[in-house]
Amino acid sequence: MTEPLLEARDLVKRYGGVEALRGASFTVHPGEVVALIGDNGAGKSTLVKCLSGVEQPDSGQILVSGQPVVLDSPTTARAHGIETAYQDLAVAPDLDPAANLFLGREIRRPGLLGRLGMLDKARMRAQAAEQFAKFGVSLPDLTVPIGSLSGGQRQSVAVARSVAWADKLVFMDEPTAALGVVQRERVLDVIRRVRDTGIAVVLISHNMPEVLSVADRVEVLRLGTRVARFNAAEVTLEDLVGAMTGALSQEDAS
Amino acid sequence: MTEPLLEARDLVKRYGGVEALRGASFTVHPGEVVALIGDNGAGKSTLVKCLSGVEQPDSGQILVSGQPVVLDSPTTARAHGIETAYQDLAVAPDLDPAANLFLGREIRRPGLLGRLGMLDKARMRAQAAEQFAKFGVSLPDLTVPIGSLSGGQRQSVAVARSVAWADKLVFMDEPTAALGVVQRERVLDVIRRVRDTGIAVVLISHNMPEVLSVADRVEVLRLGTRVARFNAAEVTLEDLVGAMTGALSQEDAS
Amino acid sequence: GDTGGGQTDPGNKNLALITGMRGEPFYVSIECAAQQEAAAQGYQLNVQAPEKFEQAEQSQILGGIVSSRPGAVIISPTDDKALAAPLQQAKNNGIQVVEVDTALEDRSIAVTSLSSDNYAGGQLAAQTLAQLVGDKPGKVLALNTKAGTSTTDERAKGFEDEIAKHPDLELLPTQYTENEPATAAQIVSSTLAANPDLVGVFATNLNTGEGAATALSNAGKSGQVQLVGFDASPKQVDDLRNGRVQALIAQNPGKIGQEGVKRAIAAIKGEPVERETKTEMIAITRENMDQQSQYFYKSSC
Amino acid sequence: MPTQQGSQKSEVDTLTPEKGLGARLAGSNTLWTGLVLVGLCVLFSVLRPDAFPTLFNAQNLLVQAAPLLMLAVGMTFVIITSGIDLSVGSVLVFSGVVSAMTMEGLSGGDATGAGWGVIAIGLVVALAGGAVWGVLNGVLVAVARVPALIVTLGSFGAALGAAQLLTNGIDVRTVPSALRTTLGTGTSFGVVPNLVILAAVVTLLAIWLLHTTAFGRYTYAIGSNAEAARRSGIKVTRHLVAVYTLTGLLAGLAGFMSLAYFGTTTISGHSNDNLNAIAAVVLGGTSLFGGVGTVLGSVIGVFIPAVLDAGFVMAGVRPFWQPIAVGAVLVAAVWLDQRRRKARNSR
C-alpha cells in the first residue's frame, strides 16, 4: 500500500462533559474513496472538523503524507490540499449561490481594478452556473440569497463548492442527504470522476447502498472510536450494520 | 374512498419572481401514509408550509374534512389536528432537547404554581428521555443546547416532537435524511404505528425504497404542480423516477 | 447607619470638590484655583466630576466622597432639589457642605453658598444683546442645551423674560441643542433661512455658542446677527476678539474656586463664614475686553 | 403525550445526570464576571479600608443602583428575545413626570403633604405610564415589524418630548414627603434601605419569571429562533408585546423609585440610562443576538460599573482617568469569561 495521504491517530475531542472522539483513528490513501460510517452521534462530523482544521483535537496526532501536522485553521488544512463539504453546509445565507461558490476564492477583474480587489461578478456567475449544471441543480434565480433556496438546492451548492476546489482530498459530510434521486446519482458520478483524477474522497453517509456503490474502503466509527475497516468489494451490508451497532467489533482500542 | 382529511386545490405560491407552487393539488385521506415526492426545488416543502399554516398561498383552496379553511398560522393548522416536522427542523438551538420537545406545550407544575406559569422541568425531562429512547436517539447530555447536537440527533428531536403531538395528520419533511440506519428504521416503524392509530402521515423523502416500504399512496410534485398519483402497492421505482423527472406525466394541469 | 449628627474634626485636612461636569472650562478654572488654594493651605483636595451635568451620577459620586469622610465637600449641585438628600447625609456625617456655582433650594444644608445667579446672567445677556442690536427690530433666538439643565434653563428664562421688555425684538421659541455644536449650528442655519430678519442669538453655554458662531460665520452673518455667548473660555474669548461672537457673559471661576476652599477650611475649623454670596456676572464685549481680562477662564492650571 | 414507552428510561437517565451546582456555576457565563466584581470590592476595601467596606457605602451603592437595576432587569428580557430598548431612560422620566403631576394635581398643587392614598395612585400612574410606552414599543416591534432599535430610538425621543411638553421642560418638584422618607430614604431591619428591598423583591420575581415559568421559556425560544417559536404555536407577537410592556412597567417603577429618592423629576438626567442598562446586561453574559442570558448576570453587570465609580472616587482617581480605567475593566471582565467559552457551532 502507498503511504497514507492523511492519517489520524488516537484523536480525542471533548465538548464540556461530552467526549465526541475517544481515541479515533482514520486513514485515507491517495486517490481512494473512503466511506466513513457510523451511527448518529458516533463522532463522524467531529472527526471531519478535526481533520479539516475547524476544530482542534484535545489530543492525538494528525499526519499528512507521513509528516505530523497541526491543522490549526481551515486555511492550514486547505494549504495541505484538503477541501470539505460540511454537514451544516457552512454557507452565508445572505449571499447568492455564485458568491457562496467562490467564497474566499473570488475571481478578480483583470488588470489594475482586480489588483484593487474588484470582483468579476459576471464571470463568477457564469462559471457558477456551469458548475451547478454539472450537478443537475436547477436554481430558479441565481441572484437570490442562498438562505431562500430549497434544502437540496442549498446542499448542492455546498457540494459543488468542495468539488470545485478539490486538490488532494475532499471530505464530504453527508453530501447527498437532501438530494433528489437524479442529483444524488450526479454527485456519486462526480465523486468517481474526482477519484479518477487522483484526488481522494472521504464520504460520510448513512445510505449503505450508496456507500457500497461508490467506496473503495469503509471505516466505521462507533462512540468516538474506529471499530472496523473493510474493503468495500468484500463487505456485506450486514457487516456494516453490525459494526455500526456494536454487534460486530474488529479493532481493539487502538 | 372516504372523504379526504385534507385537500389542497390549485395552490400558487410566489416568492418575489420565483413561483414555488404553480397550481399544486394534494390529497390525504384519514389514516393513510402518503408519500410526497419530487425533485429538489419541486415545491414539496413549500406545499407543506402552506398546509401547516406557516406560509399563506397566493391563491388556491385548502379543505379540511371537506370544509374550506384558511390556515393563517401554525396555531390554526394545529387546531385542525395538523402537526409537522419541518425540513429545516425549526428548533430553538439555545434550548435543550426536552425544552424543544415541549416547546409551546410545556407541562406545568400541579396546583397554584402551575397556574402561575411555573414549569415542571423534571417531568418534561423524564418524558423527553422516554420519547427519545423510542426513536433510538441516544443523547449524551439532555441538558446541552440542541444547537450543539449532531445532525442526526437534532433531526430525531424534531421528528419525535411532531409524532408526540400528532392528532389527525403529521407532515414529515424528509424526517430520515440525517438519520443512521437503525434510527431510520425506528422512524419508519413509528410512522406505521402512528398510521395504525388512525392518524394520517405525509412523508416527504428522496429515498425511494423507503417510500415504497412505508407509503400507501404516492403523490408526485414537479415544478410546483402535481404530475402523478400512484398506489404504492402497484408502482415501480422506474415509474416514480419517471414522474419526478418529467419522463412520465399522468395528470394534466388540474 | 452612620446618620448620627456627626461632628466635624477640626484637624481634618481632606477636602473634596465635585464640579458639575467633567472638562468644562468653567469648572476647570474653578478646579485650578481650588487646587492652588488647598495646596497653599496644606490641604488635600480630591476633585471629582460627573461625565455630564446630571444629578444621578453626581449623587453617586457624592456617596463615594461621603464614605471617604473629608472635612468638607465643595460642590456645584446639578439639581437644586435632587441633591438635597445626599448632601443632608453628608452633613449628618460631619462633612461641611460648601456650594459653588449653583445652590440647593433648601438653604439649611450648606454652610455657605458662592452661587451664580444664572437667571440674572440671562437677563444681562438680553440687555447686552438689545444694546448690540440697537434699535433695529427683528427676531432673536435663544439656544438652550437640554431641557432640565438647571443652569442653562435659568439663563434662558432670564433671557426670555428680559427680552420681553424690548418690543422691537421678537423672541423665537427657544431651541434645544442637546449640547451638540453640530445641532446648534443646524438650528441657527435653519433659523436664518426661515427668518432673514434674525438679529440676535443667545447661546446659553459653550457648545451651543460654538455651533452658533460657526453657522453665522459660514452664512457670512458674523457681526450682522449679534451673538451673545456664556462663559469666557479661551476659545470664546478668541471668537470675541476676531468678531465671531459679540459679547460674553462671564463669571469669575477663579475667585469662586479660591474662595470656596477658603470657606471650606474655615467651616472645618469652626470659624464663621458668610452664608450667602452671589458671585458676579459681567458682560464682556470687544470694546471692554482688554479691561476685563481677569475674567477670562484658564485653560490649564 | 399520546404515546409513551417506559422501557429504556433508566438507560437514558444514567446518560443524563443532573449537574451539580459547582459544575453549573463553573459552566456559567458569568462566573468570571462575578469574580471580577468580588475582586474589585476586595481591591477597594484594601485601598480604602476606612471608606469602602462600610455600611454607609454599601447602603449607598445599593440604593443608587436600584433604579438602574430595574431598567437592566427589564432589558434582560428584551435582549434575550434579541430585541433592544433604547427608550427606558425617557420612559423612566415620563413615568416620573405623570406620576408626580398626578400626585400634585390630587393635592391641589403641592404634593409634599400628600397621604398614602395619593401615593398609591401615583404609583399606579407611574406603572401605567411606563406600560403604555412598553405596549407601543411592543406593538411596533412585533406587529409592524419595525426594528426594535428604530422603534425605541423613536420612543426615546418621543417619551422625553412628551414629558417636556407636560412640564414645559421644568422639573416637577413636590413629592409627598411620606413617600420620600419611607421608600426614598427609609430603612427596614435597622440597616436595609427600603428601596433596596423593593428592588431585590422585583429582581427575585424576575429571576423566577425568566428561569422557571413558561413566560421565561418563551422569551428564550423567541430569541433563539423566532420562527421555530411561531411554528411551535407560541404566540410570538403577543409575547413580544408582553416583554416590552414588562420592560416599560419596570421603567415606570424605576421612575417612581427615582422620584422617591431624589424628590423631583429629573428630566435631563437620563440620557445615558439606556446604554448603561444595555451594557450591564451584556456585561452579565446576555447575548445581543438573543437566546441566552440570566437576570443574575445583569445584576452583576449593574454593580461592576457602580463599584468602580465609587471606588475610583474614594481612591481619588482623577476624573479623566476614570472612563479609561472603567473601559479597561469592562473589557477585561468579559474577556476572562470569553476565554473559557467554547465556540459553539451554531451561529
Add this chain to the structure above:
Amino acid sequence: MPTQQGSQKSEVDTLTPEKGLGARLAGSNTLWTGLVLVGLCVLFSVLRPDAFPTLFNAQNLLVQAAPLLMLAVGMTFVIITSGIDLSVGSVLVFSGVVSAMTMEGLSGGDATGAGWGVIAIGLVVALAGGAVWGVLNGVLVAVARVPALIVTLGSFGAALGAAQLLTNGIDVRTVPSALRTTLGTGTSFGVVPNLVILAAVVTLLAIWLLHTTAFGRYTYAIGSNAEAARRSGIKVTRHLVAVYTLTGLLAGLAGFMSLAYFGTTTISGHSNDNLNAIAAVVLGGTSLFGGVGTVLGSVIGVFIPAVLDAGFVMAGVRPFWQPIAVGAVLVAAVWLDQRRRKARNSR
C-alpha cells in the same frame, strides 16, 4: 476551477436574467425610505418655499451632515459584519484633539497661520489617531472575542478620557485658517462646499469598496455567517480588524472635517454621535444582525433626521414636539419598507 463543463450554460443562463435597474430598485430595502426622504423635502418646500428649497439651506444641510455621514459610512461596514461601534463620537473628538495639538505644536503654540505642510501632517495625525482606536476595537472584538458593544462602550469612554487628559478638557482653539477657509467653508464650482465634495468622494469610494470588491464581499460573508466565512478560508480576524480600523479612520477624518468647520475641537459635543450614526444605518435598511445593508441606505438614513430637524425649525414646530415627530417619521419610514419585505425563512 479545475473541472468545467460548457454544455448546459445557455439553459441555466436563461433562467437567471440580470435584473433591470427598476426591478432592483423596487426590490431594494431602501426604496420607501428614499421616497420618504423625497417626500419630506417636498413637504417642507411647500410649507416654506422661501426657506427650504434654497441653495443656502441645501449647502448647510449637506455641510453639517458631512461628519456624521463619515461616521455612518464606517458604521455601515461594522454593522454588516454584525458588530457595532459606540466609540465613533469619542474617536472623532480624540482625533481632532491630537490633530489640532500637533498643528499647534508644529506652529509654536498658535496654528492659525500654519501652512499646508502643517495641515497635511495634521490630517495624517487625525487619520492615524482614529485608526489606532479602530485597531484597538478590532483586536478586542476579533482576537479577544469580547462583544463589540462592550469593547466600543469601553473605548467610547476611554477615547474621550484620553482627549480630555491631553487637553485638560479645554478645547484646542487655534486651527489653521487656511484649513478653515478652504475645507471648512470654501466652495468649488461656485456653489458646492468643499466639505461636501470630500464627503461625497469618500462615500463613493465606500460604495465601491463595499459593493464591488472582495473586501466588501467578505464584510457581508462575515456578517451572514462568520463560521462559514472562516471555513471558506477568509481571514475573519484580520478582516474584522480592518473593518473596525476603517471605521476608526473615517471617524478620524470626521474629526478633521469638524475641526475645519468649527475651528475648534468641540470636546464635549459628541456624546450622541454614536446613536445618531447607528440609527442612520439601521434606518437605511442595514440589519443589526449583519449580512445585509447598503451605504446608499445609510446616506438616506443620515439625511432624513437632518431634513426633519431643519424643516421643523423652519416650519416653526414647537421644540418639544420635534422629538415626537421625528420618532414617528423614523418608525413610519421603516415600516413602509418593512411591509413589502417578505419573511425569509432563514433567521
